[in-house]
Amino acid sequence: MKDKKVFVCTECDYQHPKWVGQCPSCKKWNTMVEETYQPKIEPKNTRTSIISDFSEPVLFKDIEMPDYIRSTTGIGELDRVLGGGIVDGSVVLLAGEPGIGKSTLLMQICSQLENTVLYVSGEESKGQLKLRGERLGLYGDNTYFMTETNVDNILAQVEKLSPKVVIIDSIQTMFDPNCVSIPGSINQVKECAIKLIATSKSKCFSVLLVGHVNKEGTIAGPKVLEHMVDAVLYFEGERFQSYRIIRAIKNRFGSTNEIGVFEMTDVGLKEVPNPSEVLLSGRPTGVSGSCAVCVVEGSRPLIAEVQALVTPTTFPAPRRTSNGVDYNRLCLLLAVLEKRLGLKFSQNDIYLNVVGGLSLDEPSVDLAIALALISSIKDIPIPENVLAIGEIGLAGECRSVTDMQKRISESFRLGFNTIAVPSKSITSDLKIPNDVSLISVQSIYDTLKLFKDNK
Ligand SMILES: Nc1ncnc2c1ncn2[C@@H]1O[C@H](COP(=O)(O)OP(=O)(O)OP(=O)(O)O)[C@@H](O)[C@H]1O
Ligand SMILES: [Mg+2]
Incomplete structure (x- = not known):
């Protein structure tokens, strides 16, 4: 049977049978994209949230103080933007234009972190990762590399290796076998992100997601992705200049105004502690x-x-x-x-x-x-x-x-x-x-x- 098509708004998820320039629901322009139709199955009494600790209402004074632990990434400029390091169990989305240096930065973090890291690439082969790792001086006795796009297989490996940090490069290349849409589509990005975030919250590991940006400069995929994660970082800079700036657009664990400045060199991104000079x-x-x-x-x-x-x-x-x-x-x-x-x-x-x-x-x-x-x-x-x-x-x-x-x-x-x-x-x-x-x-x-x- 031929798949039925539907047009979905990237801002508010509204579905429409025909393409329209303006979303009839949120009134935003040019936000409708074509998707494979998926009937919404919402069984009664099923929780559709990414937080697992649902409970009866409790008084504020009775809520236990969580002991959030921050792990430093070993890269001062990135720690500054994150508010002092990655909070265990948090989900960070790192977005940027093609070739700006997202994979480079994340690979550099791998060599600095002391805990077990699982680096999943859906874009590059192990050979390519090895070449980049060698160039960046990665010794990597704590980092597992995996080239995979099936989110279920990734979660199976997470179960086996129990890493403290999981890096997904990139969320747009991942797919959930239970979802019929093509990888990179709104439904797929949303479903994969929900699965990864829900597991990270329950098993308390951090997730770093790489996000592609579209030609308007915003993160490709559903807007809801930005709402689901704890921090959204943008990697900016002129393609042909060596300086790169990381800016927090949203951060549930720190200020959003901080920036980190880097210089792209042949041995990776170097911190620039004194950008004014x-x-x-x-x-x-x-x-x-x-x-x-x-x-x-x-x-x-x-x-x-x-x-x-x-x-x-x-x-x-x-x-x-x-x-x-x-x-x-x-x-x-x-x-x-x-x-x-x-x-x-x-x-x-x-x-x-x-x-x-x-x-x-x-x-x-x-x-x-x-x-x-x-x-x-x-x-x-x-x-x-x-x-x-x-x-x-x-x-x-x-x-x-x-x-x-x-x-x-x-x-x-x-x-x-x-x-x-x-x-x-x-x-x-x-x-x-x-x-x-x-x-x-x-x-x-x-x-x-x-x-x-x-x-
Ligand atoms: N040998 C090299 N010497 C210097 N800089 C290099 C070298 N190889 C790559 N680069 C720099 O690294 C950048 C690519 O970095 P990286 O692959 O991390 O980007 P990315 O943001 O992950 O890109 P994509 O979106 O395609 O995955 C290049 O644009 C270039 O500036
Ligand atoms: Mg990359």
Whole structure:
């Protein structure tokens, strides 16, 4: 009998017999994908959850304190993002573009962990794994490798070996023989993940799942996968640059703002404990259009360089490209600068770039973007020792940002002694090092002072 097809929404699981552009249930666009129809069998009194310790309701005071144990991965930058290491029995999803280094990072963890690890690859042969392991210097007397895609066979081996950590590379290649859909489809990814997570919670081993991303940059498969796991980490970076950043999007056992920075080398991923220094190396001097900024990622301040290039346009509609900063944010700042300062950006092409493949979504980067743009259009360089921090509002006002003390200390440590900050952020409890002078910026008009003095 021919399999019946159905269209399933990746966001809310709604099923529809025909393809539609907008999901009739959650109203999201372009989320319907074709699947093999599976009748939903929901026998009465059957629990459909991944947590096994169901019980009668209990009073909060009577719940026993669990003793969560964290195992360090041996890789400081990864531990930082996880909130101090992997919690035993937790499930972590590591997502990233093809070739970014997901398998490399997980294999590096294997050689650092002291407990038994089971590494399951559904994508590469044992020979390929051996080659990579040799290159990374993996000695591996605690890691079992297995090339398998059938989730039942994997769980049988888990039963036999009782590993403390199971690595699944990748969840999209796994299949559950009881589910009729093809591997990688929404149903399969969901079913396999449920089986693995349920077993990990009952047997108390940690699972690290590799997740592919689709062309929009989100994790391929059902959205519900992100809800089921304890932590979701994204591996980012420019394909052709060697720096890689791990960011936590969700973490049930730690903060979500932390980032870990790595450099891809021929012997694997190397930690970068001082990313600011790396990001500033090779900075041009005496050139217009460059401004430094200090952002705070989690608990760590990070210095980045924003570069702008403003050139007269030859196109009927001027070009705007933005790399590392939200495109709409750039358009908004251009509109503010044009309206408030009368600068003619509309007659110019504009290219904006954050050096090092970093993506900055914090509002504190606004002032540095504005300064880089003004510097480029006026062709007046900003002195190397100047750094700018602040959010810009639509009226051209400069608004205060959080963690000012941390930002000033880090900026000073890296040799910036003239820091433009929102006037509201200069409070009496701010400790300013002796050699640092602060430029108080109340509105975007105050930034013009910087260019007059340096003409
Ligand atoms: N010999 C080598 N020297 C330096 N870097 C290498 C070498 N071999 C591979 N790489 C780097 O490792 C990256 C591939 O890493 P890895 O296979 O871990 O990525 P992945 O995210 O698992 O990819 P996929 O999604 O295809 O599984 C390459 O893009 C390259 O940057
Ligand atoms: Mg891989």
